[in-house]
Amino acid sequence: MxxxxxxxxxxxxxxxxxxxxxxxxxxxxxxxxxxxCAIAVVCDGAGSCANxxxxxxxxxxxxxxxxxxxxxxxxxxxxxxxxxxxxRLAKQTLLRVRADLKAYSEQQGIAFNSLSCxxxxxxxxxxxLLISHIGDGRAxxxxxxxxxxxxxxxxxxxxxxxxxxxxxxxxxxxxxxxYIESRIVAEPVKAFCLLSDGCERACYQCNEWDAETQRFxxxxxxxxxxxxxxxxxxxxxxxxxxxxxxxNALWAAFLKAGTPPLKTETDDKTLxxxxxxx
Amino acid sequence: MxxxxxxxxxxxxxxxxxxxxxxxxxxxxxxxxxxxxxxxLHQEISADYIASQRLEISIITFNNSIxxxxxxxxxxxxxxxxxxxxxxxxxxxxxxxxxxxVEARKLWYKxxxxxxFRPLLFLMTDGEPDADxxxxxxxxxxxxxxxxxxxxxxxxxxxxxxxxxxxAVCPANMPPLPLEGYKFAEFFKWLSNSVSAISQSREADxxxxxxxxWAQVQI
Numbered sequence: 001m002x003x004x005x006x007x008x009x010x011x012x013x014x015x016x017x018x019x020x021x022x023x024x025x026x027x028x029x030x031x032x033x034x035x036x037c038a039i040a041v042v043c044d045g046a047g048s049c050a051n052x053x054x055x056x057x058x059x060x061x062x063x064x065x066x067x068x069x070x071x072x073x074x075x076x077x078x079x080x081x082x083x084x085x086x087x088r089l090a091k092q093t094l095l096r097v098r099a100d101l102k103a104y105s106e107q108q109g110i111a112f113n114s115l116s117c118x119x120x121x122x123x124x125x126x127x128x129l130l131i132s133h134i135g136d137g138r139a140x141x142x143x144x145x146x147x148x149x150x151x152x153x154x155x156x157x158x159x160x161x162x163x164x165x166x167x168x169x170x171x172x173x174x175x176x177x178x179y180i181e182s183r184i185v186a187e188p189v190k191a192f193c194l195l196s197d198g199c200e201r202a203c204y205q206c207n208e209w210d211a212e213t214q215r216f217x218x219x220x221x222x223x224x225x226x227x228x229x230x231x232x233x234x235x236x237x238x239x240x241x242x243x244x245x246x247x248n249a250l251w252a253a254f255l256k257a258g259t260p261p262l263k264t265e266t267d268d269k270t271l272x273x274x275x276x277x278x
Numbered sequence: 279m280x281x282x283x284x285x286x287x288x289x290x291x292x293x294x295x296x297x298x299x300x301x302x303x304x305x306x307x308x309x310x311x312x313x314x315x316x317x318x319l320h321q322e323i324s325a326d327y328i329a330s331q332r333l334e335i336s337i338i339t340f341n342n343s344i345x346x347x348x349x350x351x352x353x354x355x356x357x358x359x360x361x362x363x364x365x366x367x368x369x370x371x372x373x374x375x376x377x378x379x380v381e382a383r384k385l386w387y388k389x390x391x392x393x394x395f396r397p398l399l400f401l402m403t404d405g406e407p408d409a410d411x412x413x414x415x416x417x418x419x420x421x422x423x424x425x426x427x428x429x430x431x432x433x434x435x436x437x438x439x440x441x442x443x444x445x446a447v448c449p450a451n452m453p454p455l456p457l458e459g460y461k462f463a464e465f466f467k468w469l470s471n472s473v474s475a476i477s478q479s480r481e482a483d484x485x486x487x488x489x490x491x492w493a494q495v496q497i
Binding site: 008019156160161203204206208209214215216225226227230233234254258261262265266 | 285286290390394
């Protein structure tokens with residue numbers, strides 16, 4: 001099978017986690033399903049939770065299983081759902097992932113909350129992208145014309161480090177829609193990105209000053225001077241016949257210190273960049 | 279190969295208010311070491327890029343008057359002042375002033391669209407509050423502020439302090455931490471290192487790492 005997307009993805013440990021003796025609590029995966037379809041998942045474990053690294057890794061695995069099944073059941077290979085159907089189906093599936101994580105915590109005899117993490121999923125379909133998420137992080141796409149746009153709004157609390165996790169009690173309640181955002185990009189996409197909040201300062205316009213309103217604001221836009229050269233870099237590596245493992249190793253090295261904000265970031269960093277090449 | 283440019287994003291802010299006892303009992307070695315510690319804090323934060331862009335330090339001193347010696351600023355925007363000791367101990371008024379400052383700064387962050395971490399308030403004292411100070415009112419206010427997660431509060435007892443009296447000011451289950459000797463330098467190094475930890479902690483538990491060499495183990 002020739003997959004029509006090139007991808008680079010890695011989760012690298014932050015300097016702050018190294019200093020505190022914590023493991024990398026981010027996890028990520030990309031699973032090609034056929035020529036045009038794939039699933040991309042990123043999870044960011046809650047820094048203060050004892051088993052957040054396990055929670056992130058398990059949540060990625062459960063999400064791959066359940067969203068792959070959903071792709072087949074709903075035949076997203078052939079057509080995209082309506083917005084209303086996607087929100088309903090994504091919510092059902094995210095809650096299945098959550099139930100699996102809860103069962104896992106019981107099997108392991110560990111507290112459910114100790115596995116806290118965020119979750120972002122992108123389903124790559126022939127006619128567009130399906131996105132759903134719980135918590136913060138960023139996801140964006142580049143149109144065929146080259147314009148970069150955001151495809152999710154991170155869930156943030158009053159304080160800078162507050163968000164909601166897949167383990168949150170709010171997701172047991174009826175009003176879960178307030179915590180799950182699902183969107184559809186129903187147009188040809190040239191590239192897309194998916195990242196944990198540890199990477200956002202480096203590649204997103206997310207905290208800028210507006211002189212007119214005299215306010216700081218979150219533009220929530222992928223930064224083209226960051227992504228466009230890396231699209232070229234990824235295409236060049238393909239021409240050199242690099243394996244996925246080799247590409248990811250180069251990408252991890254770039255994420256460690258490739259730009260000043262990547263170098264100074266204390267949090268774990270996950271960034272997945274996918275580019276359509278055929 | 280991979281390369282790219284990053285945008286100019288501002289950092290979220292972390293307000294740290296130091297409420298410092300400059301009463302007469304702090305004269306001598308205590309105030310000398312406190313001044314040395316403050317300068318070390320300034321150096322440590324300046325040397326840590328992320329902390330220097332996130333941490334806004336404010337200093338309030340109390341003796342028989344309350345002084346806002348330093349309004350909240352990044353370390354690059356102020357020179358650490360030198361403190362002098364004299365007078366009595368209007369501790370309660372000093373902490374109330376800090377609580378007012380925290381609320382005003384949070385309001386300003388919101389009005390200007392800035393994201394922020396939970397403010398930190400440190401009280402450092404070796405003395406007992408003056409007799410006319412309303413300890414009970416302050417304790418209730420701190421208890422409520424901490425429970426509502428409006429701020430994180432830590433009291434540090436400097437050699438000679440009365441643990442029971444200072445505990446009466448603190449929120450329940452958050453007794454004062456006794457400073458070993460005059461290890462202000464170690465304390466402020468720990469505080470500097472803790473800033474990056476604070477900015478990674480998520481949701482409810484905005485706890486600082488455990489104290490290290492600056493704290494006495496036995497109370």
